[in-house]
Amino acid sequence: MSDSTDAASEPDEVMAAIVAAMQLATTDAAAARAQLDALWERVGAGGDALHRCTIGHYRADLCDDAAEALTWDIRALDAAHALTDVRAQAHHSSLSVEGFYPSLHLNLADNYRRLGSVDAAHHHLAEARSRLSVLTNLAYRQVVSDGVEHVTAALEAGSTERLPGH
Template sequence: MTSTEQLSPDTTMDAITAAVTLGRSGDTAAARARLLEIWRGIGVAGDPLHRCTLAHYLADLHDDPAQALAWDIRALDAADALTDDRVQRHHASLQVAGFYPSLHLNLADNYRRLGSWDAAAEQLAAARERLDALSDDAYGAMIRTALDEVADAVTRRSTERRPSAPGPHS
């Protein structure tokens, strides 16, 4: 079995993936609607992997940093309830520690876009503290580059959306 093979069927994760794919193809409104429908089914106390994944991707579908922040906070809260056992039942290669650099990066970027410089700096520090959980692969490089971009934008006190940020660009 390769590290990308799903270990057991998970219709909720499949539905989340389908909605994310729809959003990445440009139909962000439909993707948001589908993810919100899935969210209602999961509930605030549902499976933390489902909540974390859905909230993380739903945040990317909001151009408004306040709306994105709300979903990114939900994603981080859900990650705190996750275990390696749970994520590895979905994909054998996953570890919860690897989620945190991206989650904190997204929070930092949202706080920065809202002009909350101290909160952005705290989240950047939290992301950097957990970078050792990332591999030296394309994903790790992307997160490290984005951290540098957000840190630079914080230094410049820029609230402009980063061109390389995921999600809709208005």
């Protein structure tokens, strides 16, 4: 997920509000959750797929409860299925929808692991792992790959505890 827009792109107020909420999350998670919830209400379940995907992805990160995070991550994945590269690239030319899937599946795997749904966790880990090659930013690919390995290790250890950074 990108935090910025191309200079040639028209400003996207919703994406700017999402970025602002995530910046706020570093100091006030409750206020950030409230802002993202308000944006979700504004965009609506049938609204712009990029907005829904981004809100869902980031909103899930602010959930302590794995079931609640799972709900938001499923919303993000559903929105990604409706998203096109044309729409994503209207926000930032470097984006491709395929590049969203490794992280989305990683987050779902972690949620399912925390909920004790081992088969679903394995399925989403396999999806994340199989899609890593689409990530052209090598540093970001490494972050997601490391996440896959951490969730895999926690799953193999039978842990349902929240992992640092997830």
